[in-house]
Amino acid sequence: MEFAKNQQNSWYENKEQVLVAVDCIIFGFDNETLKLLVFKREIQPLKGSWSLIGSFIRQNENANQAGLRILKDITGLENIFMEELKTYSAVDRDPGARCISIGQYALIRIDENNKELVNKHGAFWFSLDELPELVLDHNQMVKDALDRLREKARFSPVGFELLPKYFTLPQIQTLYEQIFQKRLDSRNFRKKLLSLNFLKKTEIKDKSSSKKGAYLYEFDYEKETDQSFIFKG
Amino acid sequence: MEFAKNQQNSWYENKEQVLVAVDCIIFGFDNETLKLLVFKREIQPLKGSWSLIGSFIRQNENANQAGLRILKDITGLENIFMEELKTYSAVDRDPGARCISIGQYALIRIDENNKELVNKHGAFWFSLDELPELVLDHNQMVKDALDRLREKARFSPVGFELLPKYFTLPQIQTLYEQIFQKRLDSRNFRKKLLSLNFLKKTEIKDKSSSKKGAYLYEFDYEKETDQSFIFKG
DNA sequence: AATAATAAATGTAATTATTACATTTATTAT
DNA sequence: ATAATAAATGTAATAATTACATTTATTATT
Numbered sequence: 001m002e003f004a005k006n007q008q009n010s011w012y013e014n015k016e017q018v019l020v021a022v023d024c025i026i027f028g029f030d031n032e033t034l035k036l037l038v039f040k041r042e043i044q045p046l047k048g049s050w051s052l053i054g055s056f057i058r059q060n061e062n063a064n065q066a067g068l069r070i071l072k073d074i075t076g077l078e079n080i081f082m083e084e085l086k087t088y089s090a091v092d093r094d095p096g097a098r099c100i101s102i103g104q105y106a107l108i109r110i111d112e113n114n115k116e117l118v119n120k121h122g123a124f125w126f127s128l129d130e131l132p133e134l135v136l137d138h139n140q141m142v143k144d145a146l147d148r149l150r151e152k153a154r155f156s157p158v159g160f161e162l163l164p165k166y167f168t169l170p171q172i173q174t175l176y177e178q179i180f181q182k183r184l185d186s187r188n189f190r191k192k193l194l195s196l197n198f199l200k201k202t203e204i205k206d207k208s209s210s211k212k213g214a215y216l217y218e219f220d221y222e223k224e225t226d227q228s229f230i231f232k233g
Numbered sequence: 234m235e236f237a238k239n240q241q242n243s244w245y246e247n248k249e250q251v252l253v254a255v256d257c258i259i260f261g262f263d264n265e266t267l268k269l270l271v272f273k274r275e276i277q278p279l280k281g282s283w284s285l286i287g288s289f290i291r292q293n294e295n296a297n298q299a300g301l302r303i304l305k306d307i308t309g310l311e312n313i314f315m316e317e318l319k320t321y322s323a324v325d326r327d328p329g330a331r332c333i334s335i336g337q338y339a340l341i342r343i344d345e346n347n348k349e350l351v352n353k354h355g356a357f358w359f360s361l362d363e364l365p366e367l368v369l370d371h372n373q374m375v376k377d378a379l380d381r382l383r384e385k386a387r388f389s390p391v392g393f394e395l396l397p398k399y400f401t402l403p404q405i406q407t408l409y410e411q412i413f414q415k416r417l418d419s420r421n422f423r424k425k426l427l428s429l430n431f432l433k434k435t436e437i438k439d440k441s442s443s444k445k446g447a448y449l450y451e452f453d454y455e456k457e458t459d460q461s462f463i464f465k466g
Numbered sequence: 467a468a469t470a471a472t473a474a475a476t477g478t479a480a481t482t483a484t485t486a487c488a489t490t491t492a493t494t495a496t
Numbered sequence: 497a498t499a500a501t502a503a504a505t506g507t508a509a510t511a512a513t514t515a516c517a518t519t520t521a522t523t524a525t526t
Contacts, residue, residue, distance in 0.1 A: 011278055012330040016292045018253045019245065020333060045244055059249045059331055063322040086317050087335055089296040097245040098292055100253060102320055155388070170474070187476070188514065195512095210473040211522040403503070420505070421485065428483095443502035444493040 019099040022066040023054035023138065025085065025145035026075075028110030028125055029162040031171060034178040035110060036131060036142060037074070039123035045096050052138045053123065054101065067104035074121050076114030081161035082106040085145050093137050101137075105145040107161035153179050157198060160219040168206050168214035169193070252332035255299040256287035256371065258318065258378035259308075261343030261358055262395040264404060267411040268343065269364060269375060270307070272356035278329050285371045286356065287334065300337035307354050309347030314394035315339040318378050326370050334370075338378040340394035386412050390431055393452040401439050401447035402426070 026037040041051050053074055057066045067082050085103035093099070110125065118124075126132065128146070133139065152158040159175055160167075173189050193199065200220045205213030259270040274284050286307055290299045300315050318336035326332070343358065351357075359365065361379070366372065385391040392408055393400075406422050426432065433453045438446030 011276070012252065012332070015252050015289045017250060018290055018292070019248050020251045020253060043244065056248045057251055057322070057333075059251070060324060062324055063320055063333070084319055087296055087320055089290070089335070091293060091295055099245070100290075100296070102322070168474090185515075186474085187516085190475080191477095192513085205474095205521095207522080211524080212472075212474050212520070213522070214474055401503090418486075419503085420487085423504080424506095425484085438492095438503095440493080444495080445491070445501075445503050446493070447503055 017098070019097055020057045021054050021099055021101040022057055022063055022070065023052045023088075023101045023103050023141060024067050024070050024082075025052060025103060025105040025141055026071065027105065027107050027145070027149065027162060028113070029175050029178070030110050030125075031174065033127045033129075034162075034175070035125040035127055037113075037118070037123050037125055038131070038134060038138075039074070039121055041135070042122055046135045049135045050132045051135045052141060053121075057102075063102045063104065067106070071106055071108075074118060074123055075108065076117045077108055077112060080106050080108055085141065085148055088137050088141065090137070101141075103141045103145065105148065107159070109162065109164055111164065150179055157196065157219075163219075166202065166204070166206075166216040166218055168209075168216060170209070170214050172217075250331070252330055253290045254287050254332055254334040255290055255296055255303065256285040256321075256334045256336050256374060257300050257303050257315075258285060258336060258338040258374055259304065260338065260340050260378070260382065260395060261346070262408050262411070263343050263358075264407065266360045266362075267395075267408070268358040268360055270346075270351070270356055270358055271364070271367060271371075272307070272354055274368070275355055279368045282368045283365045284368045285374060286354075290335070296335045296337065300339070304339055304341075307351060307356055308341065309350045310341055310345060313339050313341055318374065318381055321370050321374065323370070334374075336374045336378065338381065340392070342395065342397055344397065383412055390429065390452070396452075399435065399437070399439075399449040399451055401442075401449060403442070403447050405450075 028035045028037060037053065038050050039053055041047050041049050053070055055066060055070050057063060061069065063084065064082060068078070068080065071080050071082065072078055082104050085105050087100055087102050089100040091098065093101070128142075131139075131142065134142070149158065153176065159172070159179065162175060163172060169190055170186075172193070173184055173186060176189070177184055198220045200218045202216045202218060204216045206216050207213035261268045261270060270286065271283050272286055274280050274282050286303055288299060288303050290296060294302065296317065297315060301311070301313060304313050304315065305311055315337050318338050320333055320335050322333040324331065326334070361375075364372075364375065367375070382391065386409060392405070392412065395408060396405060402423055403419075405426070406417055406419060409422070410417055431453050433451045435449045435451060437449045439449050440446035
C-alpha cells in the first residue's frame with residue numbers, strides 16, 4: 001500500500017479545475033448587539049460592493065489556516081475561535097469563475113481588534129439587522145452562520161469567545177438574547193448557566209452599567225462539558 | 234454593482250491550483266449492525282487499498298450533486314439522504330497532489346442497493362467494528378461522520394433513512410443502540426420516541442423476528458420537528 | 467442625612483421530562 | 497396443552513424546566 005510520491009500517474013491529471021476560496025463570517029459583540037465584520041471591495045470584480053472577507057486558499061495552508069491568515073490581516077488578531085461552517089459550491093455562485101468557497105465563522109472580542117487595521121482594509125462592523133446586501137451568496141453564508149451559532153448555543157456554552165475575559169451575567173444574558181433574538185428570564189438564565197459549573201465568580205464588580213454593580217465572572221475552560229442528551233439510555 | 238461576466242480581470246488569474254474531490258461516507262443498516270460501504274481501489278494511485286468512494290468534482294455540478302452522482306454510480310440509488318460533513322484540506326493529506334476533499338455522508342436502505350452494481354465496482358459493506366484501514370484520511374472521515382450521526386441522533390429523528398419504509402420499534406431501537414453503542418431501555422425508548430409524534434402505527438405485524446410479531450410503523454415526515462432547547466426563554 | 471432611582475441578585479412552587487425497574491401478552495412450535 | 501420467544505406495557509422517584517416578584521447595593525439628588 002505504499003504510495004510513490006513522484007510516480008507519474010493519470011489520476012490527478014486533466015481534472016476539471018475549480019478554484020477554492022475561504023470566506024470568513026466574523027462575529028463580534030459590543031455589549032448591545034451582535035455584529036458582523038464586512039468590507040467594501042476596493043478592487044474588481046464587484047468593486048464597491050459589500051462582501052465578506054475572503055481569499056483563495058494557498059498551496060501551503062489548509063482551510064482553517066487560510067481563514068486565520070485573513071483574520072489576522074484584517075483585525076491583527078491571532079488565536080481566534082474559528083470553525084468551518086460549510087462549503088458553497090453551486091455551479092453559478094460566482095459568475096466570474098467556477099469557484100467553491102469554504103465558509104468559516106469566527107467569534108472575536110470586538111474591543112480587541114486593531115481599529116486602524118480594520119479601517120485600512122475598508123472593513124466595518126454592522127449590526128446584524130442593519131447588514132447591507134452582500135455580494136454573491138454571502139448573505140446566505142451569514143444566515144447559515146447565525147443558524148449554526150444558535151444551534152451551538154442551545155447545547156454548548158458557545159459565545160464566551162465573543163466576551164472579554166471577565167464579564168458579568170447581565171452581559172452574557174444580553175449576548176444570548178441577541179443570539180436567540182428573544183428575551184430570557186434572568187432568574188432561569190442564571191440558574192441554568194451557573195448550574196453548568198463552568199463559570200468562575202470573582203469578587204470584583206463592574207459598575208459601568210449600574211450603580212449596584214455586577215460581579216465579574218470568568219470562563220473556566222477546564223470545566224467545559226456538553227451535558228445534554230435526549231437519550232441517556 | 235453589476236458584474237461583467239466576460240470582463241478580463243486579474244482577480245481569478247494565476248491562483249494557486251487546488252484539486253477538489255468529494256468523498257462519500259455511506260452508512261447502511263442490516264437490522265443488526267451499522268455498516269459502511271467502501272471499495273478496493275482498482276487503479277493507481279493506491280491500487281489495492283480500501284478507500285471511501287469519491288470523485289473529483291466536475292465543472293457542471295455542486296458538491297452535493299457530485300456525491301449523489303457517485304452514489305448512483307455505485308449503488309444505483311437516487312434520492313438519497315446526503316449531507317455535507319466537513320472539508321478535509323490538510324496540505325499533506327494526499328501525497329499525490331494538493332487536493333482538498335469535501336466529505337459527504339449518506340444514509341441508505343441497505344437492502345435497496347443494487348448488489349450487482351456494488352460488486353461490479355469492487356465495493357463491500359463492512360460492519361463499523363470490522364472496518365479495514367482506509368487510504369489517506371478516510372478513517373478520520375468515517376470517525377467524524379459517526380460522531381456527526383450520533384450528534385444528530387441525540388436531537389433529531391435521524392436514522393429513518395437507514396430503515397425501510399415500514400419498520401418495527403425493536404428495529405429502530407437496535408439501530409439507535411448501534412449508533413450510540415449502548416443498550417437502551419425499551420420502555421423509555423418507546424415512550425420517548427412515540428411522544429415525539431412522528432411515527433404512524435400500522436395494524437400490520439412483522440413476524441420475521443418473533444412469534445408474537447411487532448407492529449410496523451412509518452415515519453411521518455409532516456410531523457417531524459426538533460423540539461429540545463436548553464433555553465426556552 | 468434622607469430619598470429616589472437603577473440595575474443586580476435572588477427563591478419557590480408547579481409542571482414537565484427523564485430515569486429505573488419487571489410483568490404480561492401474543493404467537494408459534496413442540 | 498405446554499414451552500419458548502420476543503413484544504408490549506406502567507408507575508413511582510428523581511431531575512430539569514418553567515413561570516413568576518421582591519429585595520439589595522449603590523449612586524445621585526435633594
